[in-house]
Amino acid sequence: MKNINYSAKLTGESFLLYEFKIVANLKKEGFSDKEIRKRVLEENLFQYKFKSSISRRLSPLIKRVNSIDDNLINMLLEDPLGYGVIINLYTIMKNDKLFFEFMDEVIREKIEYNYGFIEKKDINVFFTSKAEQSEIVAGWSEQTIAKLKQVIFKILSEAGMIEDVKTGKLNKLLIPIELKEYLLSMGEKQYIKAMGEYIE
Known part of the structure; x- marks a missing residue:
């Protein structure tokens, strides 16, 4: 993670498990990138x-796929x-520093301390602190940050970690x-700890 810079590329992505499996299957069959x-x-193939x-995805x-x-x-x-x-959630964390840190600093803590909900203020505080720590994040537009917040919630919802988007009810995987x-x-x-799994 140390070598990876913050990036807003997640705005063009989502959970994409179906598509991820298609690409992984082609890789397994021996096709090059x-x-x-x-x-x-x-x-x-994505229909x-x-x-x-x-192309964007x-x-x-x-x-x-190349990270597993x-x-x-x-x-x-x-x-x-x-x-x-x-596995999909793990690869998203592995390839996106911001998403990994959100999982590690916000989701993991909520699950560890049994705060069963995630609120908008949690994600707002996270982005504010990242903007203070990083010139890259500080340089993003409000639109970009709004889109990133939306995508992060969507990924967690599709992964089953957010049970209800309206209430922000969390599920431990x-x-x-x-x-x-x-x-x-x-x-x-x-990465396992960031998903909320307690490990000594």
């Missing part, structure tokens, strides 16, 4: 109306016990033991 891009666009939407999805190994790709595609949701142990063996403790 360039070939994946070509196939998804030419065959409209989108507009090609521009596909392909790069982050390819990055996500073959074992995790297999777990994602077989998806026993909802592994896919956890159940991380299957095999997946948890595998991520721990890879030294990824920080």
Whole structure:
């Protein structure tokens, strides 16, 4: 995470689990990033109306897939016990410093201390503090920040961590033991903790 700068690229993304699996499957079949891009666009594998939407989402999805190994790709595609949701959330955190820090500093704390809800003020305070810490974040427009807040809530909602967007009711994700142990063996403790899992 230290080498990754803050970025507002999340505005063009979302949870995209269905699309993530399509890209992961092509990767498993041995296609290169360039070939994946070509196939998804030419065959409209995401079944989108507009090609521009596909192009915008392909790069982050390819990055996500490239940040996991073959074992995790297999777990994602077989998806026993909802592994896919956890793996997808993990790759979003791994590729986006801002999202990881939101999970680690806001969501983890809420789950650890049993505050069962997330409020608008929580996300506002988070962005204010990041703007004070980072010139990059301080330089973003109000529109960009509003969009990022919206996307973060949407991702958490689609991951099942926010049970109700209106009330902000939080759910603790159940991380299957095999997946948890595998991520721990890879030294990824920080990401598991950021999902609200208590680890000594």
